[in-house]
Amino acid sequence: xxxxxxxxxxxxxxxxxxxxxxxxxxxxxxxxxxxxxxxxxxxxxxxxxxxxxxxxxxxxxxxxxxxxxxxxxxxxxxxxxxxxxxxxxxxxxxxxxxxxxxxxxxxxxxxxxxxxxxxxxxxxxxxxxxxxxxxxxxxx
Numbered sequence: 001x002x003x004x005x006x007x008x009x010x011x012x013x014x015x016x017x018x019x020x021x022x023x024x025x026x027x028x029x030x031x032x033x034x035x036x037x038x039x040x041x042x043x044x045x046x047x048x049x050x051x052x053x054x055x056x057x058x059x060x061x062x063x064x065x066x067x068x069x070x071x072x073x074x075x076x077x078x079x080x081x082x083x084x085x086x087x088x089x090x091x092x093x094x095x096x097x098x099x100x101x102x103x104x105x106x107x108x109x110x111x112x113x114x115x116x117x118x119x120x121x122x123x124x125x126x127x128x129x130x131x132x133x134x135x136x137x138x139x140x
Contacts, residue, residue: 037085054084055085057080057081058081058082061077
């Protein structure tokens with residue numbers, strides 16, 4: 001089997017295609033979550049805390065400087081506000097995936113089949129019971 005035919009067989013497996021679809025949908029979902037966090041959740045949260053825009057929160061280690069040759073040296077900044085936004089995005093994505101998996105598990109879980117009535121005993125067992133009962137009546 002040639003390498004190209006092996007690759008074709010590999011690529012056409014259901015799992016690989018499902019994975020590719022999942023990655024594409026995940027990327028689109030990531031953009032939705034980013035917009036949700038940055039445009040809907042964080043502004044009211046920052047307003048409640050006192051007008052703070054989390055994406056602007058940063059700790060400046062060294063300010064912007066101008067070198068001797070006139071080139072601007074950018075500031076050295078730790079942008080912890082953007083980190084907060086990213087953590088909140090992660091929590092939202094994790095919670096959404098949790099809800100999705102919970103729903104899939106609920107749908108996949110089969111309801112237990114109602115217990116069937118016990119099967120009738122075979123005919124030979126019924127015949128033996130009749131004989132036993134008849135013998136008991138004769139002895140009494």
